[in-house]
Amino acid sequence: MIRIGTAIADSAVTLGVAPDDWLCRLAGVMTHPGRHPYQEIADALLADIQAGRYGQKDLLPSENELADRYGVTTLTARNALKALVNAGIIRSERAKGYYVRFYDRQIVNTSLTGGGREVGAQVEVRIMEPPAYVAELLPGVTEVVRRRAIGGAVKDSFYPRELTSLVPALGGSAPIVEPPDHILLAEAGIVIAEQDADVVGRMPTSEEAALLGLGAGTPVLEQTTALVDEDGQVRAVRVSLYAGDRYKLRFKLRG
Known part of the structure; x- marks a missing residue:
């Protein structure tokens, strides 16, 4: 109320x-x-x-x-x-x-195959220390490559820096279109077996509001996804930020 x-x-x-x-x-x-x-x-x-x-x-x-x-x-x-x-x-x-304010939201495919592509996005690549929320998912990793794809959403993908020697495309400036990142990892011998995702709704920072072109009072949906290999190790982290008035996230749940 x-x-x-x-x-x-x-x-x-x-x-x-x-x-x-x-x-x-x-x-x-x-x-x-x-x-x-x-x-x-x-x-x-x-x-x-x-x-x-x-x-x-x-x-x-x-x-x-x-x-x-x-x-x-x-x-x-x-x-x-x-x-x-x-x-x-x-x-x-x-x-x-x-x-x-009326809401007409596009559906976002949150499956593994629905992510990892940077089609039509402006891509920024940066080597950095992992943010705290990423470091929790990648224990022991002190340096990551962050790929930021800015389009209808802001999508950050974090890869341990050593992965770029196995998959050079992850550290390159060209947008990843086909194949997506999890297929590139599989071709290098790292098979992603599952993904663990958390979604929260929150108000954006001023930087995020500017990047997404948000009006006042517009929340965002933040999806953090850990890409987990066959041994249960997190190999990469995706963080996607969507305007709450433009998108809805769709999950397929199996019992």
């Missing part, structure tokens, strides 16, 4: 992974004595959105219109709109105004 202005939100909405009928689950917003006027205005506008008074292309009331309607300052009206933006309910378009 969302309570505007107190940063309390249903986790599914906050993470940008709510189903298409997510607006129907925002009912029951509480009104509390002593709340700031901008919160009451935000609640009233939210009620209009829930009632279906605004479609995907309908312009919402402007700051000036809200200020006139409720007899408040434009700053108060701006704060009401900002609260709904930060809650992921509306979006702002420069020089146009505010619109209801």
Whole structure:
């Protein structure tokens, strides 16, 4: 349940992974004595959105219109709109105004064969110490090659540096297209038998927001995948970052 202005939100909405009928689950917003006027205005506008008074292309009331309607300052009206933006309910378009936020997400194939390619991406290659979350998965590894592929998502792949002598393409600047990385590893005698994946939803850093072109209040989905060989050793780590309002991750589970 969302309570505007107190940063309390249903986790599914906050993470940008709510189903298409997510607006129907925002009912029951509480009104509390002593709340700031901008919160009451935000609640009233939210009620209009829930009632279906605004479609995907309908312009919402402007700051000036809200200020006139409720007899408040434009700053108060701006704060009401900002609260709904930060809650992921509306979006702002420069020089146009505010619109209801609708979600039309592309499906991402999270399988082993669905990753490891850098088709159409801008690729940056860097030798570095592994970040802490990667070092936990690659114990004893002090230097990695990070391949960052920037496109519709930001995808970082981390390989122990010694692997580049076995698979030179992993350290090269050319995008890896075909075959993908796990096939390149297999050709070098390292067979990836399974992948262990964790997915979290969180708010992006300013750098990540800029790389993905995210608007205010937009969360990201972060998938960290360990590529595990036949002996149970993690040989590489993939970390993919997706805009929470553009993508959904699909997993195939077997019992």
